[in-house]
Amino acid sequence: MARMTMIEAIRNAHDLAMDRDRQVVVFGEDVGYFGGVFRCTAGLQKKYGSNRCFDAPISENGIVGAAVGMCAYGLKPVVEIQFADYMYPAYDQIVSEAARMRHRSAGQFTCPMVIRMPTGGGIFGGQTHSQSPEALFTHVAGLKVVVPSNPRDAKGLLLASIEDPDPVIFLEPKRLYNGPFDGHHDRPVVSWKNHELGDVSEDYFTVPLGKAKIRREGSALTVLAYGTMVYVAQAAAEEAGVDAEIIDLRTLLPLDLETIEASVKKTGRCVVIHEATKTSGFGAELSAAVQESCFYHLEAPIVRVTGWDTPYPHAQEWTYFPGPERIKRAFAQVLEG
Amino acid sequence: MTAPRPLSLHVPEPGCRPGDTPDFSDFEIPRAGAVRRPAIDEAPEDMRDMAFSVVRVLNKAGEAVGPWAGLLDAEALRTGLRHMLTLRQFDERMLKAQRQGKTSFYMQHLGEEAVSCAFRMALQDGDMHFPTYRQAGLLIAGGYPMTDMMNQIYSNAADPLKGRQLPVMYSARDHGFFTISGNLGTQFIQAVGWAMASAISNDTKIAAGWIGDGSTSESDFHAAMVFASSYKAPVILNIVNNQWAISTFQGMARGGAVTFAARGHGFGIPSIRVDGNDYLAVHAVASWAAERARSGLGPTLIEHVTYRAGGHSTSDDPSAYRSKEEFSAWPLGEPIDRLKRHLITIGEWSEERHTQALAEITDEVRACQKKAEANGTLISGPKPSPRLMFDDVYAEMPPHLQRQRQEAGF
């Protein structure tokens, strides 16, 4: 066991994957010599050579397009998009190409690639360093979508994603890179070094895709959350004294409906939380899924707490961010219903 | 037939990383004044040489020499020096403000001041720039109020962009300055579109697109080139080659091409390289390209060769990936020193006047900062209302946003 930040855990996962499988190659903007602007790939070029870990030109469609070609050859590229906000030039290669490669070639060509990208706000990054575009990926047939919320999961899920035979979009909540964040931006930052989920085995292990984790057991209501919002929901539950059951989805697609269903059937109430904008967000999918499978167990309408339907602002960041106060109000609302 | 040898991947690397001795000996720099000045209507294929040389006006002795000299009088040169000094002072104050926590982020121009300051003086009011985050000289030389720039940087109650944008992502339509995007490269093709619109409307205005060396890898760069070429758009396409794109050296984006300017050749676009640390050369080349565009001769690609002397941004520490000695070894020197020296050489400036000017500029920037801080900073004082976040998403606010704004308490 070692104490790791999420950055260190991601770096360690790359290291183990590259060590184990010669087909794994890692590239992206500033990823090689420098080791990435968040340092998630630091040391890999030195250890594995620039044949397997290298810088890319600033071309996101180039990065993903080249990765598709490498997959066609038989490699397993793990690529970094510097911020999720910069993935749009790559979207055609992701949606029209990587996602459908297996299907359109009847399995002749596949895309066992991982596309990593930092997501989410809370760092005063303004509209181009804060977005959470998960719904733009979950809407696409052929992609898997993963969002870790702590160092241990980040490592295990990344290794499982690299093993996976299909393209995986690996979204890293950047506000969690160095420590958990409960939405109280005016309080001192907490480090993973003092958190039990910062205890990460140095050995190779995977956390299976498609399996959610109950972070807090409870009976009054079910919270469906992922990434940063897991901690914000926990803080809200503690502060409001609500016996919430908090489910960290970990993988958005495939979704662990079994865990969700069991919990909502037990509590009869459900709050869905994400940082992304509301309309057509992943919360809409979650609400629909819960409604379809648990309608007769629901005692109140499902409530969504999300970012507003505006671009992510700079100065008004904490009005945009769905913090503990808004979640507490949602708790009260579903408990009343 | 011999057995094929196993292949290996070529990954370009700079010759100099931390700990290495900088070596620019393979950078061929012509003497100032040595590069010819083609007629503006010379055929693109006849001026390909311009993409492989460097237009320079100021020589080591501080004289302005050659066919590109003689455009600016002493008064204009003093104004240029003032603009560059102001930009540098502005950068210093704002870097300090960021370190003091008064804002979240800042990006400076150290070493690159001549590019945007000189270029702006070659264009006219009414023309439109599509800049990156490293051309604030366009605003300063264009007379945009520094206090408003600072209001934007502080995201305060007087921020013209209402607190929405990251610091330095200015927008100033009335000053010919298009709203800056955080997404690299997008503005390059937009500049071409604006220029096409000017042509469609039988107007006389021209556009200038801006992009960094690293960002030329984005598809938008190539889209801009083909549109500009096919429609002969009245646009100047500027590549600012400051040698670095965060930690990645310019060779990664340039690839096998000898220069960035040579990218224009495949599109039949006249392409010129200029000494970006030479105020007079940048101004002369920009004027030449502007005249071409305004005469209906179409686009020009300009590669401004310069050096990013500072960190990429306040989030960056360049000592992790490049040698600290690189800037002092950079053969094109430093733009402010070079223009100052020229003015002194021609008897139009002195150390005393320089010291005096610097003191005045420092006072002016400080006064602007004081005024801006009276409107608040990111951490204290008046702020833009959070209500403003919901405005301008659409021309008219749809019902769902009205409901959300209400729910947010505004």
Ligand SMILES: Cc1ncc(C[n+]2csc(CCOP(=O)(O)OP(=O)(O)O)c2C)c(N)n1
């Ligand atoms: C589409 C996109 N990809 C990546 C980034 C992240 N990024 C911001 S600046 C930068 C380097 C740009 O270098 P260059 O174009 O040379 O401009 P310079 O910063 O040197 O002025 C990168 C990779 C971004 N902002 N947008």
Ligand SMILES: [Mg+2]
């Ligand atoms: Mg650059």
